[in-house]
Amino acid sequence: MTLARAGKLAFAALVVAALVVGAALLFPTAVPNDLVLPDIDVGATFGDDLVDDARSYERFLYADWLLSQIALLGTLWLYSRRGTAFMRESAAGPIGTGMLLGMLGLGIVWLVLLPFRVAAHWWQREHDLSELDYLSWIFGDWTILGAQFFSICLALLVVMGLARRLGERWWLPGAAVFVGVAALFVFVAPYLDYTTKPLRDGALLSAASRYERELGLSDIPIRVEEVSEDTEQANAYAYGIGPSRRVVLWDTILDNPFSRDQSEVVLAHELAHHSQTHLPEGIAWFALFAVPGAWVLMRVTRKRGGMGAPEAVPLALLTVAVLQLALAPAANLVSRRMEAEADWKALQVTNDPAALEELMVGLSDTSLGDPSPPGWAQLMLGTHPALADRVAMARAWAEREEGPGP
Amino acid sequence: MIDENAAVSELAESPIRLVVLDDDLGRNRLTVFLRVLLAIPHLVWLSLWGIAVSVAAFVLWLAVLIEGRAPRNVHDFVAAYVRYATHVGAYVFLAANPFPGFRGSSGYPVDVEIDPPARQSRWSGLFRLLLAVPAMLVAAWLGAGLAWAPLGGWFVFLVALAGGGVAGTAAFLVWFAALVRGRAPRGLRDLIAYALGYSAQASGYALLLTGQYPSSDPVYAEPYAELPEHPVRVVVGDETRRARLTVLFRALLAIPHLVWLTLWGIAVFFAALAAWLSALVAGRVPRPLHRFLSAYLRYSLHVYAFVTLVGRRFPGFTGRAGSHGIELELPEPERQRRWTVLLRLLLAIPALFVANVLGNMVFVVAFLGWWYALVRGRMPEGLRNLGVACLRYNAQTYAYLLLVTGEYPYAAPVLRGRPEPEAPPLPLLLYTR
Numbered sequence: 001m002t003l004a005r006a007g008k009l010a011f012a013a014l015v016v017a018a019l020v021v022g023a024a025l026l027f028p029t030a031v032p033n034d035l036v037l038p039d040i041d042v043g044a045t046f047g048d049d050l051v052d053d054a055r056s057y058e059r060f061l062y063a064d065w066l067l068s069q070i071a072l073l074g075t076l077w078l079y080s081r082r083g084t085a086f087m088r089e090s091a092a093g094p095i096g097t098g099m100l101l102g103m104l105g106l107g108i109v110w111l112v113l114l115p116f117r118v119a120a121h122w123w124q125r126e127h128d129l130s131e132l133d134y135l136s137w138i139f140g141d142w143t144i145l146g147a148q149f150f151s152i153c154l155a156l157l158v159v160m161g162l163a164r165r166l167g168e169r170w171w172l173p174g175a176a177v178f179v180g181v182a183a184l185f186v187f188v189a190p191y192l193d194y195t196t197k198p199l200r201d202g203a204l205l206s207a208a209s210r211y212e213r214e215l216g217l218s219d220i221p222i223r224v225e226e227v228s229e230d231t232e233q234a235n236a237y238a239y240g241i242g243p244s245r246r247v248v249l250w251d252t253i254l255d256n257p258f259s260r261d262q263s264e265v266v267l268a269h270e271l272a273h274h275s276q277t278h279l280p281e282g283i284a285w286f287a288l289f290a291v292p293g294a295w296v297l298m299r300v301t302r303k304r305g306g307m308g309a310p311e312a313v314p315l316a317l318l319t320v321a322v323l324q325l326a327l328a329p330a331a332n333l334v335s336r337r338m339e340a341e342a343d344w345k346a347l348q349v350t351n352d353p354a355a356l357e358e359l360m361v362g363l364s365d366t367s368l369g370d371p372s373p374p375g376w377a378q379l380m381l382g383t384h385p386a387l388a389d390r391v392a393m394a395r396a397w398a399e400r401e402e403g404p405g406p
Numbered sequence: 407m408i409d410e411n412a413a414v415s416e417l418a419e420s421p422i423r424l425v426v427l428d429d430d431l432g433r434n435r436l437t438v439f440l441r442v443l444l445a446i447p448h449l450v451w452l453s454l455w456g457i458a459v460s461v462a463a464f465v466l467w468l469a470v471l472i473e474g475r476a477p478r479n480v481h482d483f484v485a486a487y488v489r490y491a492t493h494v495g496a497y498v499f500l501a502a503n504p505f506p507g508f509r510g511s512s513g514y515p516v517d518v519e520i521d522p523p524a525r526q527s528r529w530s531g532l533f534r535l536l537l538a539v540p541a542m543l544v545a546a547w548l549g550a551g552l553a554w555a556p557l558g559g560w561f562v563f564l565v566a567l568a569g570g571g572v573a574g575t576a577a578f579l580v581w582f583a584a585l586v587r588g589r590a591p592r593g594l595r596d597l598i599a600y601a602l603g604y605s606a607q608a609s610g611y612a613l614l615l616t617g618q619y620p621s622s623d624p625v626y627a628e629p630y631a632e633l634p635e636h637p638v639r640v641v642v643g644d645e646t647r648r649a650r651l652t653v654l655f656r657a658l659l660a661i662p663h664l665v666w667l668t669l670w671g672i673a674v675f676f677a678a679l680a681a682w683l684s685a686l687v688a689g690r691v692p693r694p695l696h697r698f699l700s701a702y703l704r705y706s707l708h709v710y711a712f713v714t715l716v717g718r719r720f721p722g723f724t725g726r727a728g729s730h731g732i733e734l735e736l737p738e739p740e741r742q743r744r745w746t747v748l749l750r751l752l753l754a755i756p757a758l759f760v761a762n763v764l765g766n767m768v769f770v771v772a773f774l775g776w777w778y779a780l781v782r783g784r785m786p787e788g789l790r791n792l793g794v795a796c797l798r799y800n801a802q803t804y805a806y807l808l809l810v811t812g813e814y815p816y817a818a819p820v821l822r823g824r825p826e827p828e829a830p831p832l833p834l835l836l837y838t839r
Contacts, residue, residue, distance in 0.1 A: 089652050091708070091730045092722035099662060100652075100720040107655040146658050153662040 015172075015291065022288050026281055026334075029341035037392035038399070045357070045391055046364055046371045057368040060123050062377055068116035069325065075112045076318040079105050083314030090310075095160045097310040102152040105317040110145050117141065127368055132230045154181075156313065163298075163308035170307060171294035178294075179287040183241070186279055190240035196223035196248050204254075204263060208247075211268045214349045215275035222267065226251045233367045234258065236266045238273035241283075245274050257362050261355035265346055272345035278338045285334050293323050328380050335383040343385070343393055351401075353394035360387045360394075421521040421616040422488075424603025427513070431592055433503050433584035441500060441581070448494045451508055459487045459613065466614040470531035476523040476614055484613050485520040486510035492518050492606050499577035500590055501598040516599055518606040526617030538612035540774050541620045544792075545608040547770045548601035549573040573601040575763045576817065579756050594760070596818035600624055622771075623788035624795050624819040636816050637737035638805045640707070640798040644718050644731030646787050648779040656715060656776065663709045666723055674702045674808070681809045685747040691809050696739040699808045701725035707734045707801050714772035715785055716793035732794065734801050742812035754807045757815045761803040768796040795819035 042051055086104050090097040121137055124130040132140075158177050162170035199205060199222040208222050227235075227250045234253040240246045247270040254263055273279065300319045301312035347353055364371050364387050371387040378386060385393070437444060462484050466476045490510030496502040502515040512519070530537060549571010576594045584590050607620035652659060677698050681691045691699070705725030711717030711732035722729050746753060771793040775785050802815035 086649065086652070089649050089719055091719040093724075096720065096722050100659065103655065103659050104651060107651065107658070111654075142658075146661055149655075149658045150661050150665065 019288055019291065022284065026284055026288070027337070029337050029344075030276065031337075031340050031344045031393075035393075035396055035400075037389060038395050040372075040388045040392050040395075042371050042388050045388070046361055050361075050365055051371060054364055054368045054370045057123070057127055058370040058373060058377075061120060062374075064116050064120050064123070065381065068113050071112050071116065072109060072321060073318075073325075075109055076105070076314075076321050079108055080315040080318040084311050087310060094164070094308065094310050095157060098156050098160050098313045099153045101310055101313040102156045102317065103149045105314055106145070106148055106152055109317075110141075114141075129233055129368060130231050159297075159307050159316075160310075163306055167308070168298055168302070168306060171298040172291065175287070175290040175294040178290050179283060182286050183283050186239065186283060187241050187244050190244040190246045193223075193246075193248075196225045198222070199224050199249065201254065203260065204267065207264045208267055208271065211264075211271050211349045215271055215345065217271060217275050220271060220274055221246050223248045224251050224254065225249070228252050228255070234363060236270050238270040239279065241279050245279075247271060247274070252366070257365065258359065259355070261350075261352055262359040262362060265350050265352060265355045265359050268346035268350045269342045272342040272349075273338070276338070276341055276345060278342070281338070285331075289327055289331065293320075293327070296323060325380075332379065332382050336385050339384045340390075340393065343390055344397065347394060347397045353398040356394040357391050360391050363387060420607065420621065421524065421618050422607045422610040422620075423519045424492075424599060424606065425517045425519055426596075426599055427515050427517060430503070430515070431590045431595060433500065433588055433590050435585055435588055437503070437505075438500060438581060438584045441498060444505065445494065445498045448497065448506065448508070452491060452494055455487050455490065459484055463613045467531065467534065470526050470534075470614050470617075471528055474528055474531075475525050478523055481523040481615060485610070485615055488520065488606050488610050488613065488615065489514075489518055491609070492516065492602050495573070495602045495605070496599070499573050499598045499602070500580040500584060501577075501595050501602065516602060518603065520606075520610060520615060524616070526614070530617055531614060534612060534614060537619075538608065541608035541611060543774065544620075544622055544770060544789075545601075545605045547571060547767050548604055549575075571601075572760075572763045572767055573598050575759055576601075579759060582756075591817070593815075593817035596820065597760075600819045621786075621788035622792040624791060634816060636802065637735075637740075637811050637813050638798070638802045638815075639735040640794055640801065641733040641735060642731070642791075642794055643733060646718075646785045646790055648715065648718055648783060648785055650780055650783055652720070653715065653776060653779045656713065659720065660709065660713045663712070663721065663723070667706060667709055670702055670705065674699060677702075678808050682747065682750065685742055685809050686744060689744055689747075690741050691739050693739055696810060699810050700736045703736060703801055703805055703808065703810060704730075704734045706804070707732060707797055710768070710797055710800070711793075714768050714793055714797075715775040715779055716768070716771065716790055716797060718785075732797070736805060737811050737813075740812060742809065746812060747809065750807065750809065753814075754803065757803040757806060760817050761800045761815070764796040764799050768793050768800075771796070792819065 046054075083101055083105060086101055087097055090100045092100065118134075121130065121132075121134070125132075130137075155178070158181075159170065159174050162174050162177070166173065199208075205222065208220070212218060212220060223246055225248050227233075232252060234250055236247065236249045236253055238245070238247050247267065249263070249266065249270075252258075253266050258266075297316055297319050298307065301307050301316050304312035304315050306312060307316060343356065347356060350356075360371075363369060369387055370377075371391075372389075373382065373386055384390075462480050465480050466484065469476050469480070487510060489512065490506070490508070493502070493506035493510065493514040493516070496514070496516035497504075497506050504515065506514055576597045580590045580594050580598070583594070604620060604622055610616050611618070611620050677695055681695045681699060684695065685691050702725060704727060705721070705723070708717065708721035708725065708730040711730070712719070712721050717730060717732040719731055727733070771789050775789050775793070778789070779785050796819070799815055799817060799819075802811075802813075805811045806813065806815055
């Protein structure tokens with residue numbers, strides 16, 4: 001074994017060890033490891049009719065998603081073989097041509113997936129879950145596509161620039177740049193928000209102050225996003241890091257059918273994301289995925305001249321899509337653990353498991369969410385624990401706090 | 407490969423041709439001052455004639471549907487009307503000086519020749535008004551649509567007068583120039599003549615005088631082989647084929663370029679300021695600044711050519727000379743008169759007016775070209791060439807403004823001269839300005 005090869009192996013071992021240690025440090029949550037979730041009678045808890053409606057509704061979306069993934073991979077496979085023909089359409093240098101190929105790849109994917117997204121939107125409208133007309137919807141979709149085009153140009157500028165300068169060693173600094181950009185984006189995103197308004201509800205604000213004290217937070221701005229004209233679905237989210245931390249509630253969560261107690265549980269849940277530093281942890285998890293992902297990308301594109309060559313871009317798009325799909329179960333598992341931890345902390349500060357349980361029923365009702373989706377769907381798509389599991393956690397928490405019932 | 411400033415080797419005949427019989431640019435100041443008022447009787451007569459033409463056009467439509475050909479007498483009646491509208495337009499927009507006659511007889515300094523009736527496709531006749539919509543849109547933006555009176559052309563005329571169209575804006579500038587100097591600037595006169603020529607083609611097509619679709623290629627409007635030299639030239643080395651996918655996403659594909667162009671533009675502002683100060687002191691722009699500003703101008707042309715489908719290929723990000731199919735040739739740093747440098751911003755104002763309307767025009771070109779290229783996979787050559795002419799004027803204007811040249815922009819949309827009989831056959835299609 002040569003010295004160089006030994007050095008490479010040692011470096012690889014070091015990277016793998018760092019990834020493993022990182023994952024081990026990030027994996028634990030505040031949810032007790034010995035917590036056993038009780039069995040839930042889904043029909044009795046959510047109502048048989050609602051469960052039937054939700055399952056019927058979700059079945060269509062699952063089929064739509066499955067077909068769309070097949071179309072996506074098929075399209076990108078074809079593009080990875082034929083996409084280089086579009087190099088004729090570029091008068092730019094290698095990086096500019098790579099950008100063109102990257103944008104065209106996204107454009108083709110957008111076109112191919114459009115029927116599936118239209119079908120999903122139609123299905124939502126059929127079930128009164130969206131009131132957004134098709135024109136506004138497609139305009140919004142087009143705007144998002146524009147942002148994606150710009151993002152892929154920046155990403156390719158970084159990757160191809162590094163690859164042309166560093167050769168095959170681009171993957172480690174490349175991954176670091178992406179993690180830095182992700183952190184910057186998470187930090188800056190709240191300052192770019194112009195669609196939300198401050199929460200004016202005094203009672204809810206005082207509850208927020210109480211929860212913040214208990215969670216060890218201070219002065220997290222609570223904002224409201226008005227979506228009720230477009231949808232009846234309810235949602236909330238936490239974003240930002242450090243001084244840019246925010247919580248945003250959709251106005252639908254502040255209105256019927258959700259009670260004040262349920263809104264407070266949502267608020268506590270989102271604040272818990274901040275108290276448990278889920279957003280910085282999310283960036284750290286992203287780093288754990290990005291480093292091996294970049295390495296795989298480097299290896300796969302090697303036969304096309306590496307990421308410094310525009311010919312590699314169509315193949316890189318396929319690789320990224322496959323990696324995303326392959327890593328979805330792991331990414332979703334991490335996300336579900338964070339959401340479960342936020343539920344747990346919310347239960348601790350609100351002390352109201354009944355409200356959490358009713359909230360889950362309300363969410364299922366307004367979003368037609370299947371309380372206990374099939375295992376494969378939860379594996380591939382479940383960023384949150386199943387609604388039935390969240391109800392089970394509320395009951396488990398109650399049992400721990402109050403002791404077993406009579 | 408297409409170059410500038412040489413005659414085109416061959417020129418297809420259009421059934422409706424602009425003819426500028428008299429190259430006299432002299433203008434009587436009094437009639438210029440009162441031009442719109444003097445034109446009132448013509449405008450009234452044009453309206454009345456337009457009503458009769460709308461009936462005649464219906465007869466032509468039926469004749470084309472039934473026999474595939476227009477009856478000669480009705481054709482001549484409508485053709486005289488189109489000619490007359492061109493004369494009136496030329497008079498109102500100051501492209502010509504003499505008060506026109508009321509019969510639309512040939513012989514006016516800015517005139518159109520219209521071929522006798524020829525066989526037309528019944529299908530295209532049936533849907534003529536619908537098919538004419540894109541041409542009407544171009545004519546409306548050119549703002550010289552007096553012949554459209556039977557088809558709502560008064561609106562177009564009012565827009566043109568209000569400065570919303572190319573001809574109206576050019577006429578507004580000619581009015582001032584002619585009042586001061588007693589002459590119309592030739593470039594602006596040619597621009598108005600071009601607009602009138604296209605409008606005559608478009609109205610002739612809509613009114614069933616011909617079945618040949620109007621071409622916006624400036625070559626059909628240019629009766630002169632000799633054109634003044636200008637140091638800022640556009641060289642077209644591009645084909646008209648377009649990949650449909652890049653057409654569909656054209657605006658989105660341009661996003662990184664538009665961002666980069668904006669960022670670069672900020673640096674250019676300060677560079678131009680430095681260039682201005684240097685030119686005031688030294689009488690010329692230092693070479694590094696000149697190179698920086700030139701690269702920006704070239705890059706702008708590449709980007710706008712790409713966005714508006716005038717150019718085929720995705721441009722590079724550096725504005726490197728010779729890197730794109732629509733190329734800008736710029737002069738080396740040259741000595742410039744200090745007083746024109748001092749007043750450059752002020753002097754550029756008229757050109758900026760024209761650049762603005764031609765900039766709008768090129769987006770009409772892009773809109774129409776987008777649909778066409780999406781369906782046919784290529785850009786119509788006439789539309790592409792109109793786009794090139796608009797972009798070239800913009801490049802000349804900003805080259806003047808940014809002190810890359812001291813030569814004032816030249817407004818005539820002409821890209822290539824008419825054939826010169828003694829010229830040997832050219833192996834390449836050459837463009838001239």
